[in-house]
Amino acid sequence: MKTLNRILLLALGVVLAVAVAGLPPRGDIQAPSHLAANATGAPVAGAYYIQNAYRHARTPNMVTVILADYRGFDTLGETLVVFTGAIAVLFILRRRTP
Amino acid sequence: MREASTSPIIQVAIRGLMPVIQLVGLYVFFHGHYSPGGGFQGGVLLAVSVMLGRLALGLEMSQVVFRSGIAVGLSAVGVMIYAATGLAALLGGGEFLNYGFLPIPGLDPPALRNLGILLIEAGVTVGVMMALIAIYDEIVESRTESSVLATFE
Amino acid sequence: MHWQIEILLLVILVVAALTALQLKNLLAAVVTLNIFSFMSAALMVSMGAIDVAFTEAVVGAGAVGIFNILAIFRTTRRTLD
Numbered sequence: 001m002k003t004l005n006r007i008l009l010l011a012l013g014v015v016l017a018v019a020v021a022g023l024p025p026r027g028d029i030q031a032p033s034h035l036a037a038n039a040t041g042a043p044v045a046g047a048y049y050i051q052n053a054y055r056h057a058r059t060p061n062m063v064t065v066i067l068a069d070y071r072g073f074d075t076l077g078e079t080l081v082v083f084t085g086a087i088a089v090l091f092i093l094r095r096r097t098p
Numbered sequence: 099m100r101e102a103s104t105s106p107i108i109q110v111a112i113r114g115l116m117p118v119i120q121l122v123g124l125y126v127f128f129h130g131h132y133s134p135g136g137g138f139q140g141g142v143l144l145a146v147s148v149m150l151g152r153l154a155l156g157l158e159m160s161q162v163v164f165r166s167g168i169a170v171g172l173s174a175v176g177v178m179i180y181a182a183t184g185l186a187a188l189l190g191g192g193e194f195l196n197y198g199f200l201p202i203p204g205l206d207p208p209a210l211r212n213l214g215i216l217l218i219e220a221g222v223t224v225g226v227m228m229a230l231i232a233i234y235d236e237i238v239e240s241r242t243e244s245s246v247l248a249t250f251e
Numbered sequence: 252m253h254w255q256i257e258i259l260l261l262v263i264l265v266v267a268a269l270t271a272l273q274l275k276n277l278l279a280a281v282v283t284l285n286i287f288s289f290m291s292a293a294l295m296v297s298m299g300a301i302d303v304a305f306t307e308a309v310v311g312a313g314a315v316g317i318f319n320i321l322a323i324f325r326t327t328r329r330t331l332d
Contacts, residue, residue: 026298058208059131059215063302067136068215072195075218076180078138079225083177086229090170093240126305134301139309146313153317230314237321 100238102156112154116163119147127223131215137222144223145230157238166239169232176225183217257297264290275330281319288312 024031032038036047053065067075103109120143127140151160184195192199197214198207205213264287271283288311295304 056208057211057215059212061131061133063134064130064136064215064219065211068218069197069211072184072218075137075222076184076195079177079180079222082226082229083173086170086173086232089233089236093236134305136302139305142309142314146309146317149314149317153320234318234321237318237325 100157102159103154108154112150116147116151119143119150123147127219130219131212137219138226140219141223141226142230145227145234148227148231149234152234152238164231166231166235169228169235173225173228173232176221176223176228179221179224180218181221183214183221187214253297257294260290260294260297264294277323277328277330278320281316281323284319285312285316288315 028034033044033046035044037043049062049066049070053062054060057065057069059065123140123143123146125140126135126143127137130136130140148160148164151163155163157166183197183200186201187196187199188194190199190201195218197211197217200210200214202210202213267283267287267290271280271287274280274283288307292304292308292311295301295307
């Protein structure tokens with residue numbers, strides 16, 4: 001069982017190494033996610049955000065604009081998940097009155 | 099934990115660290131528009147300062163820092179600040195969470211978006227901070243340890 | 252000079268992860284896990300993802316460590332296996 005575990009881990013490592021080797025280099029401006037339009041000619045969202053974030057929200061930190069404004073629903077869900085975790089812990093651990 | 103730590107090193111170190119961590123948390127929250135950080139990180143930092151106080155000073159002595167029992171309600175208030183900002187934009191004529199339509203006169207849409215981002219970051223900060231403190235308090239105050247441990251030993 | 256620092260951080264990361272798995276003292280394992288989180292945050296800084304690194308440092312090395320210490324206080328200090 002232990003050898004099987006090690007073989008599986010090694011296989012996973014090889015798969016991950018091959019997958020990482022296929023990625024574009026870090027900071028490559030020719031990478032598909034950094035272009036203004038992808039191979040089919042459709043505009044890429046990242047370029048739009050970079051060009052318009054300051055003009056839309058007058059906030060220098062682009063990440064904050066994307067997280068809080070363009071993706072506001074996402075952040076609402078994130079906060080709700082944390083709140084739901086607190087509620088779940090409360091319902092599981094609080095002593096019931098006899 | 100429930101009793102205060104007996105080590106004077108931990109007591110003094112955490113009493114000195116807590117205000118610094120709180121100050122850094124507030125800085126991270128208010129400076130989120132201009133530098134890395136924002137609501138989530140600031141809220142976690144503020145919660146960590148309170149939880150360090152609970153860990154070192156004990157549950158009773160740390161009540162002066164933050165009273166336990168009100169954390170869950172304030173967490174709901176944080177989420178409600180967020181949702182209320184979205185609903186205010188809805189009242190102003192735009193879509194849900196479209197801060198450009200917040201009903202505040204005298205500001206152009208970019209300034210309104212700036213204000214809306216600050217409001218929802220405040221909601222996220224309060225929500226996350228109070229949720230973490232609530233989880234901590236519930237774990238400390240629950241009394242189920244003996245039966246759970248008996249199954250392992 | 253940049254890639255040597257990254258190699259060093261990656262080596263510390265792997266060593267910390269393996270050490271956290273092997274340790275019998277759970278408090279030491281928690282501290283080692285915090286080192287793992289902090290090293291991954293430093294790697295993210297070196298890749299330019301400052302916001303992700305900040306979240307990782309605050310949550311992984313701060314809040315999760317405190318919750319793990321709390322769990323150790325409520326259960327046992329040493330592993331039973």
